[in-house]
C-alpha cells in the first residue's frame with residue numbers, strides 16, 4: 001500500500017482526511033489492510049470499486065462509527081469522532097449507505113432534527129430546508145418519510161448531510177435511485193461548493209460514468225484537481241508493483257480522468 005500511495009499526488013499540508021496504516025477486519029475477513037490515503041482539502045475524492053471491496057467500511061472508519069483495528073485516521077485535523085458518539089461533528093456531513101431516517105418523521109421533522117443536532121437556529125434550518133427541498137426535487141415538506149420512494153428517501157438523507165454547509169461531505173452512494181437530470185445537478189452542486197476551496201468531498205459510487213454525464217469539468221482550481229478518482233479493487237494480482245493478499249483492497253488512480 002505504501003508503494004501505491006507513492007503514485008498519488010504528494011500529500012499536501014492542508015488535508016481533509018488522512019489515513020495511515022489503517023486496518024479493519026470483520027472476524028477473519030481483512031477488509032482494510034495498511035491503508036494509506038490522503039484527501040486534500042478543496043477536492044472531490046471519489047472511490048470506485050466493486051461491491052464488497054470495502055468502500056463503506058472505509059467511510060464508516062473515517063466517520064468514526066466503526067473502530068479501526070490498527071492505524072491512525074485524522075479528519076479535519078482531529079480523530080474521527082469521540083468514542084460513543086455516532087453523529088459526526090458539525091463540520092462533517094455524512095450520508096450513510098444505510099439511511100438513518102425515522103419513518104414517522106416528516107421531511108421537515110427530519111431536517112429540523114439534523115439542524116438541531118448541528119446547532120443551527122430554526123431560521124437557518126428553515127432557509128436551508130427550503131433551498132434543499134427545491135434543489136433535491138423533494139415532495140412537500142409535510143410528507144411522511146414512510147410514504148417516500150427509495151430515491152426520495154436517499155435525497156432526504158443527502159439533504160441532511162448538506163444541511164449545515166459542512167466543510168467535509170462524506171457521501172456513500174448518494175446518487176443511487178436518482179434520475180440522470182437530478183444526478184447531474186447534484187454533481188454540479190458538489191463541484192461548485194468544492195471550487196470555493198472551503199469544502200472537501202469523499203464520495204463512493206459504482207458508476208464512473210455518472211461524473212462524465214454530469215459534465216463535471218476535470219479542471220483545476222488554484223493548480224489543484226477538483227475531482228480525483230481512486231478505484232478500490234479486491235487484490236488478486238500484482239497492481240502497481242504491490243502484491244497485497246486476497247481480502248484486502250488496493251488503490252489506483254483511474255486513467256484518463258485526470
Ligand SMILES: Nc1ncnc2c1ncn2[C@@H]1O[C@H](COP(=O)(O)OP(=O)(O)OP(=O)(O)O)[C@@H](O)[C@H]1O
Nearest residue numbers: 026029031049050051052053054055056057058097
Ligand atoms: N458488519 C459486518 N460483519 C461482517 N462482514 C461485514 C460487515 N460489514 C461488511 N462486511 C463485509 O466486508 C466487506 C466489505 O463490505 P463494504 O460494505 O465495506 O463493501 P462496499 O465496497 O461498500 O460494498 P457495496 O459497494 O456493495 O456497498 C464485504 O465482504 C462485506 O460482506
